[in-house]
Amino acid sequence: xxxxxxxxxxxxxxxxxxxxxxxxxxxxxxxxxxxxxxxxxxxxxxxxxxxxxxxxxxxxxxxxxxxxxxxxxxxxxxxxxxxxxxxxxxxxxxxxxxxxxxxxxxxxxxxxxxxxxxxxxxxxxxxxxxxxxxxxxxxxxxxxxxxxxxxxxxxxxxxxxxxxxxxxxxxxxxxxxxxxxxxxxxxxxxxxxxxxxxxxxxxxxxxxxxxxxxxxxxxxxxxxxxxxxxxxxxxxxxxxxxxxxxxxxxxxxxxxxxxxxxxxxxxxxxxxxxxxxxxxxxxxxxxxxxxxxxxxxxxxxxxxxxxxxxxxxxxxxxxxxxxxxxxxxxxxxxxxxxxxxxxxxxxxxxxxxxxxxxxxxxxxxxxxxxxxxxxxx
Ligand SMILES: *Cc1c(COP(=O)(O)O)cnc(C)c1O
Numbered sequence: 001x002x003x004x005x006x007x008x009x010x011x012x013x014x015x016x017x018x019x020x021x022x023x024x025x026x027x028x029x030x031x032x033x034x035x036x037x038x039x040x041x042x043x044x045x046x047x048x049x050x051x052x053x054x055x056x057x058x059x060x061x062x063x064x065x066x067x068x069x070x071x072x073x074x075x076x077x078x079x080x081x082x083x084x085x086x087x088x089x090x091x092x093x094x095x096x097x098x099x100x101x102x103x104x105x106x107x108x109x110x111x112x113x114x115x116x117x118x119x120x121x122x123x124x125x126x127x128x129x130x131x132x133x134x135x136x137x138x139x140x141x142x143x144x145x146x147x148x149x150x151x152x153x154x155x156x157x158x159x160x161x162x163x164x165x166x167x168x169x170x171x172x173x174x175x176x177x178x179x180x181x182x183x184x185x186x187x188x189x190x191x192x193x194x195x196x197x198x199x200x201x202x203x204x205x206x207x208x209x210x211x212x213x214x215x216x217x218x219x220x221x222x223x224x225x226x227x228x229x230x231x232x233x234x235x236x237x238x239x240x241x242x243x244x245x246x247x248x249x250x251x252x253x254x255x256x257x258x259x260x261x262x263x264x265x266x267x268x269x270x271x272x273x274x275x276x277x278x279x280x281x282x283x284x285x286x287x288x289x290x291x292x293x294x295x296x297x298x299x300x301x302x303x304x305x306x307x308x309x310x311x312x313x314x315x316x317x318x319x320x321x322x323x324x325x326x327x328x329x330x331x332x333x334x335x336x337x338x339x340x341x342x343x344x345x346x347x348x349x350x351x352x353x354x355x356x357x358x359x360x361x362x363x364x365x366x367x368x369x370x371x372x373x374x375x376x377x
Contacts, residue, residue: 001361004353006314007191011357016247023243036239042246043202049249052179052204054211057237058218061160061187062089064201066096067235068156068183069128071213074099078127083113084324085342086132090158091323094130101332102126103324105339109280111293111349112139114341119147128154133162133177135293135318135351136193136259138285141167141180148181155181160201161290163194164256168284177285178204183214188237188245193259193290194252196241258356259289262363266292266352269367275299275374291318292354299374301350307373313366316351 002011013020027038039057047055058064074080076098082091084103094101104121107114111134118129129148131139141157148155159165159178163186166174178184186192188200203218205211216223221232248255263279270276277295281287296304301317308315322342324334352366 001365002359004313004362004366005355006316006353007355008357009190009195009355012355016251019247020244023247024240027239027243033239034236036242038239038242038246039237042237042242042249045246045249046202047204049252050176050179050184050204052176052184053206053208054214055202055204056211056214056218057242058201058203058235059237060199060235061158061185061189061192061201062093063218063233063235064185064187064203065089065130065156065158066093067214067217067233068185068203069093069097069099070217070232071183071210072128072154072156074127077125079123079125080128080130081113081118081121081126082130082323083132083134083342084322084337084339085111085319085345086134086158086323087160087319088323088326088328089160090130090132092328095329095332099127100125101323101329103334103337103339105341106134106345107140108341108344110137110139110282111135111345112137113144115140115143115147118144122147122151122153126151126153128156130156130158131181132158133165135279136162136165136288136290137279137282138162138165138167138177140282140284141177142169142284145180154183157181157184159184160187160189160192162288163192164252165288166286170284179206182207183210188241193255193288194245194248196244196248198238198241200237200241200245201235202237255356256286256288258358259354260287262354262358263287263289263292265360265363266367269363269371270294273371273374289354291351293318293349293351294370295345296348296350296374300377301348303377304370304373305350308369311369313369314353317349318351320346322346
């Protein structure tokens, strides 16, 4: 059996090596390292794939979120509602821009922001909502957009973990996650579902004026070379990363299928076990399984984590400390929040290896080891 990785990027590279190597060398030969043809091509291809009017590439997913908030002209003290059960980047940029993060609990089934709790958290100062499509499952974008539109609040989708997912509205309309809100943000960090070989990110929107502003902010607030209209930053996707992404984007749907197949295998292996809840799959979206995360009941999770490691099976806790309990947010009243579902999940989730290269021998071994521990403890 091949050694089991949490994410097997080496094996995936072997399948596309010839194309990736050629694409990288083409960039080097052209010496167009910054904003070269590969970047323009990728931006157009991703817009086509997502069905978004504009895609603006940038340096990473965290920058994408920051630039989105800058483009919406949010002012110090403005409130931004986010889940606390997320990767720190979502909430960190809120504080970085001196905005006020407002943490909201998540749905116990989807692990995404709870629309009812979200509406309760809205005040006259709320300017933006940042739903996170956690682990590859879309938040309830229909309910969220309805609330946001009613209150005239912008929505920034954190799509870093769900690129390629579809959300299906109750009238049957289907839209890619990241293209439903005012602005969508994503990351091409190597381990993401569409990952490059370094850092990368993108912002998408269907609004022409916002797209122009986002482009400007990501390029030092510049309209014409050396003429700077507004304060911006320097956030670029480099051409070599774009070249890698140009090879991988046409394979994204196949990569998602491979992840979903691995998830099906796990689901079947764990079906009916009273101590395990497998990932929920809502009817209204396509789970793209950035993570395959179990919810455990009556299991010593840290001992399971150690048992698996001792048996050469990596597993991870995403995330051991929710945002509102991070010291970073102590001054924002983090500890005063009461988010029972978030705390409950934080103590019970464990993520198993999930990537495009898992074979049935590995999946069988992983699930056997998980069940061996759970059934004997
Ligand atoms: C990865 C990730 C980000 C940040 O992306 P980087 O490219 O690492 O900056 C933001 N939000 C979520 C939910 C993520 O998973």
